[in-house]
Amino acid sequence: MSPTESRGATFELDPGKPLRRAPVLDVANAPFHTISLLVRNKPGVLVRIALTFSRRGYNIESLVVSPAISVPKWETGGATPGNDSDAQPGEFSRMTITCSGDPDNLEQIVKQLEKLIDVVHAIDHTGQAVIESELVLVKIKVALKERTEILQVAENYKAKVVDYGPDSLIARCAGESDKLDAFIGLLKPYGIIELVRSGKILMARGLETT
């Protein structure tokens, strides 16, 4: 199964219409859960997190890690309040994990993640209004007569052509995962040579914590 099919995406044929995902209200039946974590940037933290999933037979669908530069002050008080709470560069990381599975077990997984010493917090954002985004790089085989069509698709999806060769091109597109699913679906008939997706990142709206 291609990544697109496994997501069960429906292809949006009118790219002009803004693709905004409505909040998933039926949390219990949401096919995918997105969990955000603030972690201490320590060796082994990723293994501990991965083991929390694999021990229960859960597969991580996507995982994005990056350094965190801002950390809420109240999170860094530690066991001794009043300690220096300014995060040093490289001290914390952000992770966004997408996975599927039954909600009771996922709730248990999130609780077990929170128990890990190096995890500052873990939040399941399923059903919440969040801003989410993903990046994809697609390498497409380009026959001469299809070149214009492909460029039109790219333009409609606000994708940038970042490599332009005689037989192929690479398009870069960012946005919600559904939008990328649709974009990839439209390019599929032309022959996708390679495809790399970054995995989903998200941020809670307003003053909510991610």
Place this chain on the structure above:
Amino acid sequence: MNAPTSLKTPTGGEVVIRCLEREGVEYIFGYSGGAAMPIFDALVDAKVKLVLVRHEQGATHMADGYARSTGKPGVVLVTSGPGATNCVTGLLTALMDSVPMIVLTGQTITPMLGKDAFQEADVTGITYPVVKHSYLVKDARDIPRVMKEAFHIATTGRPGPVLIDLPKDITQGPCSAPYVDTVNLPGYRVPGRADSAKVRQAADFLSKARKPVLYVGHGAVMSNAGDAIMRLADKLGAPIVNTLLGKGACREDSPINLGMLGMHGTAYANKAVAGCDLIMAIGARWDDRITGKLSAFCPDAVKIHIDIDRAEFGKVLKPHVSLEGDARLVVEDLLPLVHKADTADWWKEIHQWRKAYPLKYPKKGGLRAQHVLDRLDKLGGRDCIITTDVGQHQMWAAQFCLTTKNRHWLSSGGAGTMGFGFPAAIGAALANPGKKAWCVVGDGGFQMTLCELATAALQKVPVKILVINNSYLGMIRQWQELFFDNRISGADLEGNPDFVKLAEAYGVPAKRVKRAGDVDKVLKWAMAHDSGPCLVEAEVVKEDNVFPMIPAGAPLTGMIIEKPKTKMEKPTGST
């Protein structure tokens, strides 16, 4: 923050040992090896005492026994590679039963990490699933901070084992980092008191219950909640039942304590749980040995769950009220808020069950383990520390040896580790000079760690070993008899040594008992032998079964109190 006092810059190994001393560590249970030599070298001049074991697994169980019997963390020091991997079973045992432990492992020098150096193993990698937390120290300056954090993590919240992997160049080289007295662990929370609105809600439920049961686990032992629970039970008129690990939190000889519940618990404890209208778990986790078939477990009863680990709420079942906090503090907060309920009818029922289904065993047909353990209890055993191994003898000891004091019953519950009992008793005896420590072991489990006879003999640890010898893995044989058409497979321990001669070979005095009439004499001899270890081998009937029994996966009401006449279905529950 004060610098080390010595003028010469100490080695990393010396700083490790100083840190242990600053934490008040009395004993290290260890076994040496190349990668740990700088730390062992630092022990020569240290106040902390080394107990040299004969196998690393023994060291972990000794530290475990030390920790369970005191509440202070047990400390293990081993070398790299096989020394460290031999600790994995002990780590699992400690993690499953929430026992604070610090395991220091030697490691190859940092430039050789990952290069398959001699006796190198990815120890942090191997142990991730069996530790509460772990460290690989790659900079000597981190040693004081890591040591401070390790003790904090091991002993606070839900306790557990912490492993520190120490490369040899780190412990051999200089370390001038100052000692630290505080920890900064963002995101690590230590719950104390529970949410007051939830406490009031729980108190309302408790005050309304007509058939309440208090279900007491290891968390109550660890937070020393026994007195508060007894007062709560008195005020509510509620019976207490305890788990295998909860033995001793509340006196088992009290009339309001119905003893152990679960798979091999007392019939009246299980009947009370099956018939209750409210059950409150106090530091217990609805283990599958307790609930049996989950969907049939107290389906109509109100469930209240007190736990320091919020991940336990909803892990097995969803409670009506979850109280996150220290068991003693939560129960103390509940006390003034509850009202005495009318539970007279409930007690009438319970008294009937107590009368109708007492613990019993056949009096004829040779020496029975139950008789030996019953006599041990009557001859002062209930004031001693008792450790057990795993199997039939463990369940019989749990049934017949009442525990009346906190931290006096040490048994591997969650992991069910054979080989635990004897080394754990050594650790407990060292930690509690002046108290008598018995270990009740089977002939199977004892042989897994009996090399520690040398340790006990050398250190003159006054541990009293009671080997219940039926020449079988008795619990396995019991299941094969009941559920597998008596097809005995891998359970016959033919070829056992002569345990008396074996003990004597280590310089440990030993006696054998084969007749019920001789039991008291031999137990009294052992009880009085306090100058060092001694061993009693009880040759008991080979084929005997532990009852009552709730077959794994069956509901509590499926409890059997004797061998059924008809063939039984294979159990569906876990093991």
